[in-house]
Amino acid sequence: MKQLIADRALLPEGWRSNVLLQWDDKGILTCVKPDAEEIALAPRVAGTVLPGIANLHSHAFQRAMAGLTEYRSDPSDSFWSWRTLMYKFAGKLSPADLKAIAVQLYIEMLQAGYTSVCEFHYLHHDSGGKPYANPAENLVCLIEAAQEVGIGLTLLPVMYQYSGFGAQPPHAGQARFINSPEWIISVLQALQAAHPQHAGLRYGVAPHSLRAVSPQSLQQLLTLLRQWDAQAPVHIHIAEQNQEVEDCIAALGARPVAWLLDNVEVDRRWCLVHATHMTTAETEKLARSGAVAGICPTTEANLGDGIFNGVRYAAEQGVWGIGSDSHISTSVSEELRLYEYSQRLQHGQRNMLAGSGNEGASVGGYLYRQALRGGAAASGRQVAGLQLGQRADLLVLDQQHADLNGKHGDQLLDSFVFCQHGQTPVRDVMAGGHWVIRDHRHTLQEQSALSYASTMKKLLN
C-alpha cells in the first residue's frame, strides 16, 4: 500500500492533523482521511504538508539565459531588445542542450515546490529553420526531461507564424518557430502515438500571441483542436506590453484581451498569460470567462512589462496562477510575494490580495490556494490539491525552519510566502506518488549539474 500520515496538511476544507493519504499505481489519491487512527501503519511525515503547485508558464531554454541580459547596451533597452538577445541565444541551442537545460530547470522547480510545469514550447526546428527528421524532436526532449526528473508536464506546442499584427512575415530570428495549424495537430497526433498522455503528461496548444498568429489561423487551430481533444488546454501570451496593445488596436480595432474575449470562445480551458494591460472592463470580463490569468511576476518585473490589476481581478474572483516563464527565478514563494508586493507598491497599502472579502484573511493563504487552483486549471491535469482523484503531488515544509517556528495554520503560508531566510523550508517533495526531493536533494542533481555546466560552457564560448 502506498501511503503516508502527515502530522498536518492543507486540504481543500482547511488545515487538518494526522491526515492519512493513500494513492494508487498511477499516483492518484484514493484516500484522504484526517484524524486517522491507522497511525501505526503508514510512514509518518513530520512537518507541514502542502499540495504541490503547477508552474503554468515555462520556456525551459530561457533558464540558460538567466543573468545574461542584465547589462545595459542602450539607454532604450526594453522587452524588445531583450527579445532580440533571446532569439540570438535560442538560435544556438541543439536538442541535447535543450534537454540538459530542462533537466536542470525541472530539478530546480521541484526543489522550490512546483510539482508540475506547463511548457509553452516554440523552438521547433533546427537553427536554419529546417524541420528535424522527427518534427517533434525538441518536444520529445522536454517529455524525456520531465519524465526523468519526475515532474508533471503539460506540453503546449506553440503555433507561430508572423512577426507582427497584419500577418507580417517572420524575421530570420524566428525561423525555428514557424509552423501552421495542421503542423500542430499532426505533431500532437504523433506525440500521442509515441508518448501517450497519462496522469503525469497532458497535451494542449499555444497560439503564441495575437501578434504571431492571424484571426483566421487561430480559428483554424481551435477548430482542428476541438476535433482532436475538445478539453485540451489552450494558452496564449496576451497584452504584455503597451506596444502590443497599440498595434492590436491599430490592426484589429480592439485591445488584445477584449478582442480575444469577443472573438473566441474563451472558457476554463484557456490560460491568458500576462494579461498585464487590461481596462477595468476587460479585467471583469476575463474574470467572468472562467479562464486562468497566467501571472509571471518575476519575469514581468524583469522585462519591464507592467503590473497586473490583481486587486480588481481578485474582487471579481478571477482565477489565476503563477508561471516562472523566463526562469530568472524558480521560486514559488518569490513569485507569490512579488505579485502581492507589486500591488502594495502600486496602491501604497498593505495586504492587497486576500480574496473578495473585506477582513480576516491571510494573504499567504489566499495566494497559495489561488496559485494551486489556477495552476491546476491551466495544466488540464488532476493536480488540484490533496483530494480524491487528484495526483499525490505534495511538499513537506521543515517545521524546524526558523521561519516556521511556533506558527500554525495560514501563518505557515504567510511565513512561507513572505519570509526568506536561509535555505528554503521545502524539504521533501512528492510528485505522482514518488518522492522526487528528499532532504532538498534530487537523485539526478549532481549528474545534471555536470551536463548543465558543460552545456553552458559551450553556449557561452
Ligand code: NGQ
Ligand atoms: C516568449 N516571452 O515567447 O518567450 C516571449 C518573448 C515574444 C515573454 N513574452 C517573445 N515573456 O513575446 O514575442
Ligand code: ZN
Ligand atoms: Zn512566455
